[in-house]
Amino acid sequence: MTKKQRICIVGGGFGGLYTALRLHELPWEIEDKPEITLIDKGDRFLFSPLLYELITEEIQSWEIAPPFEEVLAHTGIIFRQGAVTNIDLDSKQVTVDNSLTVHYDKLVISTGGKTPLDKVSGALTNAIPFRSLKDAYRIIEKLRLLEDSNLDKIRVAIVGGGYSGVELACKVADRLGEKGRVRIIDRGTQILDHATDFNRKTALKALEERQIWLDLETEVAKVEAEEIDLVYKGQVDTIPVDLVLWTVGNQVSTLTEQLNLEKSDRGLLKIQNTLQVLDNDDVYALGDIAECRDEEGNILPATAQVAFQQSDYCAWNIWAQINHKPLLPFRYQALGEMMALGVDSASLSGLGLQLDGSLAYIARRLIYLYRLPTLKHQLTVGLNWITQPLVELLS
Ligand SMILES: Cc1cc2nc3c(=O)[nH]c(=O)nc-3n(C[C@H](O)[C@H](O)[C@H](O)COP(=O)(O)OP(=O)(O)OC[C@H]3O[C@@H](n4cnc5c(N)ncnc54)[C@H](O)[C@@H]3O)c2cc1C
Numbered sequence: 191m192t193k194k195q196r197i198c199i200v201g202g203g204f205g206g207l208y209t210a211l212r213l214h215e216l217p218w219e220i221e222d223k224p225e226i227t228l229i230d231k232g233d234r235f236l237f238s239p240l241l242y243e244l245i246t247e248e249i250q251s252w253e254i255a256p257p258f259e260e261v262l263a264h265t266g267i268i269f270r271q272g273a274v275t276n277i278d279l280d281s282k283q284v285t286v287d288n289s290l291t292v293h294y295d296k297l298v299i300s301t302g303g304k305t306p307l308d309k310v311s312g313a314l315t316n317a318i319p320f321r322s323l324k325d326a327y328r329i330i331e332k333l334r335l336l337e338d339s340n341l342d343k344i345r346v347a348i349v350g351g352g353y354s355g356v357e358l359a360c361k362v363a364d365r366l367g368e369k370g371r372v373r374i375i376d377r378g379t380q381i382l383d384h385a386t387d388f389n390r391k392t393a394l395k396a397l398e399e400r401q402i403w404l405d406l407e408t409e410v411a412k413v414e415a416e417e418i419d420l421v422y423k424g425q426v427d428t429i430p431v432d433l434v435l436w437t438v439g440n441q442v443s444t445l446t447e448q449l450n451l452e453k454s455d456r457g458l459l460k461i462q463n464t465l466q467v468l469d470n471d472d473v474y475a476l477g478d479i480a481e482c483r484d485e486e487g488n489i490l491p492a493t494a495q496v497a498f499q500q501s502d503y504c505a506w507n508i509w510a511q512i513n514h515k516p517l518l519p520f521r522y523q524a525l526g527e528m529m530a531l532g533v534d535s536a537s538l539s540g541l542g543l544q545l546d547g548s549l550a551y552i553a554r555r556l557i558y559l560y561r562l563p564t565l566k567h568q569l570t571v572g573l574n575w576i577t578q579p580l581v582e583l584l585s
Contacts, residue, residue, distance in 0.1 A: 297472060
């Protein structure tokens with residue numbers, strides 16, 4: 191090889207960060223080791239499956255959102271903080287914040303999704319999404335203000351009865367206790383449409399125990415500062431609320447929309463089974479922005495589990511491509527699903543195992559601990575989880 195290959199990874203989430211870390215670990219000849227640049231608009235990675243725990247203060251933000259500089263220390267991977275504003279596929283360059291230019295030989299796009307709030311009148315200004323660290327802080331701040339007010343009841347409406355809506359509802363209900371009046375609004379006939387029967391039943395029990403109200407077959411028509419319009423069987427009902435949380439929808443980023451690459455009806459990038467985009471073998475796409483199928487041709491869901499598994503293949507295939515070896519087709523392995531259902535409780539089903547309550551809570555924590563990026567971070571967080579209860583007991 192004559193010159194060092196430059197690999198640019200746009201987006202440092204489950205797809206991008208783990209691809210970068212895996213690439214670093216692969217067996218490169220010293221002189222061939224590529225220059226790897228990771229670009230993210232934020233300064234830290236977010237382990238989103240544990241974001242709910244911030245609401246109940248079961249976890250601190252440093253545990254689930256380590257700075258990229260820390261995670262990438264001693265790897266040689268270059269981190270650039272900034273929003274990628276343009277990707278020029280012809281001249282193979284990426285523009286960061288409309289100014290800095292990064293040239294690449296291989297590009298990985300993994301910019302994830304965003305929650306669309308512009309579909310329903312008033313949602314953009316009056317509802318808070320639940321996707322980022324900033325969203326979680328906004329919700330905590332709002333809950334704190336409501337808790338400090340002299341309200342008898344705190345009414346929270348959560349839009350969406352999928353995993354996010356249900357998990358968030360249980361955590362909010364546990365945080366608010368007696369004062370909380372939490373409801374989930376969903377247009378479907380049941381919650382957790384894609385979950386296993388076991389997890390759905392366990393979740394329904396958890397919702398019932400917390401007296402969380404379910405508005406099924408209900409559409410949100412309008413969100414205002416202190417009320418929400420719900421449509422059930424053609425009838426509009428206006429309900430007073432103190433807080434509206436929005437968990438539905440997954441839209442690709444504007445950057446992806448602008449790319450001159452083949453996309454699905456939902457705007458997702460179409461990819462080959464090697465995770466390369468169509469008609470451009472030097473560009474890989476993974477995670478929530480890519481339409482990926484399993485061996486039977488079913489579209490895989492937008493989950494961390496999928497992005498995490500893809501990152502392994504993506505790194506390997508870039509290595510193989512540079513080293514003139516055959517590329518591997520991505521094979522997804524469904525490992526089951528887990529849900530947090532309030533403080534110290536969860537539900538887990540997969541690989542022939544079904545657990546609920548505190549046992550599932552412990553298993554979920556341990557599995558996620560193992561999935562955190564870098565051994566150093568896993569050890570620091572694991573040690574904190576062991577020592578924290580002791581510190582609380584002694585203080
Ligand atoms: C609250 C919550 C809970 C979840 N729980 C689970 C769960 O329990 N299990 C599960 O499997 N999945 C879960 N998911 C889904 C999972 O988090 C996503 O599927 C996964 O993060 C997708 O990975 P990704 O790399 O595609 O995107 P992300 O992890 O979202 O990463 C995208 C990154 O790109 C960066 N970015 C975006 N645009 C730009 C730009 N223009 N320039 C630079 N950087 C950019 C973002 O800052 C971000 O860091 C959850 C999601 C949420 C929001």
